[in-house]
Amino acid sequence: MDLYSLALNVLLMGDRQSGRSSVGNALIGGEEFQTGTCVPGISVTAECQRLSRNFQRYFRRQGVESDLVLSVVDTPPLLPSPHTVSELCPGGVHVLVLVLRADWPNERTHLREHALFGPEWCRHALLVLTHADHLREAGLHPSAFLMQANDWLRALAEEVEGGVFFLDNTSNWSCIRGRPLRDQLLRLSARNHHKGLSVTESLRGATNV
Template sequence: MSDLECSEGSYCHATSKGPAHSRCQTCRRRKRRCHRDSMCCPGNRCSNDICVPDDDSFVSQRIPDADGHLNPLLKRKGWKKRERLEVKGTSGKGQVGDPCLRSSDCSDSLCCARHFWTRICKPVLREGQMDLPPERSHHGNSLVSILSRWNRQRDDNERNVLALNVLLLGDRQSGRSSVGNALIGGHEFQTDACVSGVSVTTECQVLRRNFPGYFRRQGAETDLTLRVIDTPAPPPRPLSVHELCPGGVHVLVLVVRADRSHDNSHLEKYVESLFGPEWRRHAILILTHSDYLEKAGLRPSVYLTQTTDWLEALSSEAAGGVLFLDNSRDWPLIRGRPLRDGVLRLSARNHHRAVKVRTEVSL
């Protein structure tokens, strides 16, 4: 049996049992696998083992008439020769909705894109726009339309900024100003040598530093702006802190020297009276001069188990944990980034909410 012995729309299929068991099978439609042209349905040909449209021929299919005879003149609807694209518009380029093969067939600001099983000219989408069907594009009050208009109206120069108030507290010569310099990445806070027991910082100092594109928030690059408040010792009154931070404090940094073992429990009492019991959720403990621990052969985890009871309790109460900083190195360049990351993580844990200063308390 051969393909000529099968009716139109069929081909001869040879089974694995041999030519004697060959039989006629229905032709294969477009995009089906094939080995020769006769395996493809009329109007198609076999190319690279795939049935593809035959653009160079016009094939008619014989359909039985009322008397049961085959009429080769009747043409099945849908088997048409692909015609050349009709150019539209005065520029000779396709307009929106016109069929196309490539983007060069479309007018300026249009591109050739897939639309269901065809390709048509569509507008080039900008950032923030969505490809919507024409029947939905006129609904101006839809959520997508509102978001698209909002994105177009936003200023390109507008940036997302997260501003945090960071309050530094600690005893004399504890290293508060050095921690502040590490946070802002500079040397603006004064840290000159001083007489033993005399603090360099005699009044509150406020410095602000912006870090462009520091992290991503909700899928967009966000600037981090730190407003660092360095306080003297003894600590200021609640009203003074409220004037410096009217919106509250996002992160409370408690600075303690690791090479001194005297009791600083009065610092915890001051913070409790200033912010209430909620201060623990916004606190992070910084132990400075950790280079002395390295010289003594103590690891940070071992040091916390051998220190005084109040410091061990404070390290467990601070929600931001404990950071050890080495004063023998360049603070802003080496220790600044980990400290800023710790401040940012703690603020994010509190959903960037600030703790308010209780001004009615008298110290």
């Protein structure tokens, strides 16, 4: 094990205009992922895009200062193929980030994550709710929002083992909230011993059940 560097693959998944690319920019600390106003119902992201950044001396592991090499893959709303995920995430997916808008109704099951990764996906998953500034404007605390959410969203928040992270879309939010989000991803990956989730192995395991 290399104590001086840790490489993690992060896969972003979410519906149209959910804020996936903005979350990706927060994670890498830049503006490389394309974002912007678009036609309602049309996603800015048309194909998978992978960007990486090396955060030098980001954390300590066994008393040694270690770099964090973070590779973030932004996906279009349609389910990426297992081959595409395997190519873009060599070594597997360490953290699966599900992105939803806090200010929009969300009413669907995450069958596509189960279909792509098998039943183990929730162990590597983190839920990010974007546009949380609308909750603040309404005087609604994040914990109160989850208590009032529909059954599907509450169940999803409980199912993902990485927990729930709220991000707002005010100015400089990505710079301010990027570090806490990266830290939460790092803690989740550490609980899984930094082992990546392999698409091929998951599908094979699900088939053999």
